[in-house]
Structure formats: C-alpha cells, structure tokens
Amino acid sequence: MVFTRSASNPILSRDDIPDAPPDVIDATSVFNPGAARVDGRDLLLLRVQTRGRRTCLMTAESEPGPADGSGAAFTVRRELVELVGFEEMGREIHHVYDPRVTLLDGAWHVVLAVDVDSTCRLAVARTDDFRRLELVGKVAAGGRTRWDDVRNGVLFPERIGGSYAMLLRPNRKAIGDGPSSGDEIVLGTSDDLVNWRERGSVMSGRWHSWDELIGPGPPPVKTRDGWLLVYHGIATHLATAWIYQAGVVLLDLEDPTRVIARGRDNVLEPRESWEMTGQVPNVVFPSGLTVDHDADGFAGPDTELTLYYGAADTCVGRATTTVGRLIESCRLE
Ligand code: BMA
Numbered sequence: 001m002v003f004t005r006s007a008s009n010p011i012l013s014r015d016d017i018p019d020a021p022p023d024v025i026d027a028t029s030v031f032n033p034g035a036a037r038v039d040g041r042d043l044l045l046l047r048v049q050t051r052g053r054r055t056c057l058m059t060a061e062s063e064p065g066p067a068d069g070s071g072a073a074f075t076v077r078r079e080l081v082e083l084v085g086f087e088e089m090g091r092e093i094h095h096v097y098d099p100r101v102t103l104l105d106g107a108w109h110v111v112l113a114v115d116v117d118s119t120c121r122l123a124v125a126r127t128d129d130f131r132r133l134e135l136v137g138k139v140a141a142g143g144r145t146r147w148d149d150v151r152n153g154v155l156f157p158e159r160i161g162g163s164y165a166m167l168l169r170p171n172r173k174a175i176g177d178g179p180s181s182g183d184e185i186v187l188g189t190s191d192d193l194v195n196w197r198e199r200g201s202v203m204s205g206r207w208h209s210w211d212e213l214i215g216p217g218p219p220p221v222k223t224r225d226g227w228l229l230v231y232h233g234i235a236t237h238l239a240t241a242w243i244y245q246a247g248v249v250l251l252d253l254e255d256p257t258r259v260i261a262r263g264r265d266n267v268l269e270p271r272e273s274w275e276m277t278g279q280v281p282n283v284v285f286p287s288g289l290t291v292d293h294d295a296d297g298f299a300g301p302d303t304e305l306t307l308y309y310g311a312a313d314t315c316v317g318r319a320t321t322t323v324g325r326l327i328e329s330c331r332l333e
Pocket of ligand 1: 098151179244280285310313
C-alpha cells in the first residue's frame with residue numbers, strides 16, 4: 001500500500017464543526033480541505049456545507065499529536081473565513097469551495113472554485129492568517145473561452161522560467177448524466193496571477209482506466225526527480241456511479257507540460273466505509289498536502305508527506321507516505 005491512513009480517520013466530520021451562527025448551525029458536512037504547514041503545525045482550510053447547502057470556509061488548527069502515531073488532532077475555529085473582494089467574480093456568487101493552498105513568494109495563496117452566475121470560475125486569493133481571504137483576481141486567459149468554466153486549479157510554489165504557473169482543468173460538457181467535468185490538465189503562466197496564458201496540455205484522461213476524467217489536486221511538490229503532482233481521477237464506470245481516486249505524475253521541473261512518468265495505478269481509492277458512503281458515495285478527493293523541504297527547496301525521498309482529502313463529500317481523511325514511495329509509484333507504468 002502506498003499510503004497509510006491515519007488511525008484517527010476520519011480526522012474531521014460534521015460533529016467537529018462548531019456552530020458559528022447565524023451561518024453555520026449543525027453543519028451537514030466538511031470536506032475537500034486545503035492544507036498549510038505553519039510553524040511546523042498543519043492547518044486546514046475547510047469546505048463546510050450547511051443544511052441549507054450553502055458553502056462556508058472555516059479553519060482548523062492542529063494540536064500536537066498523541067504518542068500512538070495517529071497524528072495530530074484538529075480544532076475548528078468558531079468563525080467563518082471572511083472573503084474580501086469576491087464580488088469582482090461576477091454578478092451572483094453561489095459557492096466558493098475546494099481551496100488549494102500554496103506558499104508562493106513567502107505568502108499563502110489560495111485557488112478556489114467559484115460557482116458564479118451560470119458557470120464555475122477560479123479565484124486567486126491571498127491570506128496571512130486564514131481568517132480573511134483577499135481576492136487577488138479572477139483567473140482569465142485572453143481569448144480562451146474554455147477558461148470560462150474551470151473547477152480545479154492549483155498554483156506551483158515558485159515561478160517557472162520567470163512566470164507564475166498554474167495547473168488547471170477546464171470543464172467540458174457533461175458526460176452522460178454527470179456534472180460538467182473534464183479530461184485534460186493544462187498549464188497556464190502569468191506575470192500578475194490575474195491574466196493567464198495557456199501554455200499547453202500536460203496530460204489527458206485515460207479511457208477505460210481509473211482516471212478517465214482528471215483534475216489537479218494539491219500543489220506540486222518540488223523533488224530532484226521533477227514536480228510530483230497528486231491528481232484526482234474519476235472512473236465514470238456507469239454514468240451514475242463515478243469513483244474518485246488519487247494518483248501521481250512527475251512533471252519536468254523547467255517545462256511542466258512534459259510528463260516524465262505517470263503511475264499506472266491509483267495510490268488511494270475509496271475503501272473505508274466513510275469513503276464509500278456519504279453525500280456523494282465513493283469519493284476520495286485529494287486537495288491538501290504538507291511536506292518539509294531541504295535547504296535547497298527540494299523534498300527528499302525519505303521525507304514524510306501528509307495528504308488531506310475529502311471523503312464522500314462528507315468528512316476529511318488523512319494519509320501519509322514518503323516522497324520516494326510516490327515517485328516509485330509514478331514510475332510503475
Ligand atoms: C467534483 C467537485 C468536488 C467534489 C466531487 C465529488 O466535481 O465538485 O468538489 O468533491 O465532484 O462530488
């Protein structure tokens with residue numbers, strides 16, 4: 001097994017969400033968190049859904065873990081994360097969700113999906129305390145209309161060739177009876193995090209495999225072997241029974257449109273009852289990742305990597321592995 005699930009899984013479920021009236025009272029679910037390592041402790045930016053099916057963001061801070069190795073416990077702050085400037089995203093904002101947190105230029109940057117008017121757009125925001133997210137801009141790409149409907153985006157933790165870089169997954173039309181989704185991850189670059197240019201395709205879904213539809217997960221990890229990206233893949237199977245899993249790919253450090261190695265198998269799939277049953281069954285959705293880097297900015301092969309993921313759109317799971325094991329998984333073709 002590539003990943004080891006934490007003994008205290010699910011690490012967060014609706015019972016851990018404090019009421020924050022008037023918005024959150026007896027929350028329905030908590031899932032798809034972004035993650036940040038702050039002063040050696042992990043912090044999660046949570047997607048919380050209310051009984052009115054409104055979406056709120058809340059923050060969970062970790063406490064030192066017990067000696068049994070089950071990992072740190074999290075406490076959720078009794079307040080909503082404030083969204084500042086998001087009215088720029090469009091006329092009517094329905095949901096802001098699935099945050100991907102990247103440390104870039106020494107500041108926490110967050111890419112979020114925003115259901116706005118009749119589409120889904122990406123927002124780039126910045127925060128220094130995870131209490132307030134300030135909009136940097138609505139992600140736009142010149143005349144590329146396919147960027148007008150995008151649900152998954154994640155920033156690289158540094159500039160590449162002098163530019164900011166993002167992996168994103170434009171939505172295409174709905175497949176079968178499913179929601180709109182997509183089967184291609186592309187690379188965008190920008191000088192200001194607002195105006196983007198599409199640089200080309202990174203990878204496509206593999207039909208009849210576990211990853212027919214795909215989208216980038218948490219921020220790529222810089223290793224000496226390349227950028228290590230955890231992504232989600234969907235087996236559409238029957239139109240009504242999509243299975244969400246996590247897999248890995250290694251991308252060239254200087255030109256991330258070049259795939260060095262892509263794993264054949266998924267590295268995490270719904271197996272536990274709380275991953276298979278919930279609001280949306282059979283979902284592991286990798287969205288947060290924490291790992292330490294050496295003095296040169298690389299994550300070494302023996303370094304532990306912690307993945308945070310949404311399970312069945314209902315609760316939050318945690319699993320650990322090493323950077324080296326994930327690189328090995330990429331090379332299993
Ligand atoms: C995707 C996103 C995720 C969600 C998943 C499963 O398209 O909307 O937020 O976890 O579907 O419902």
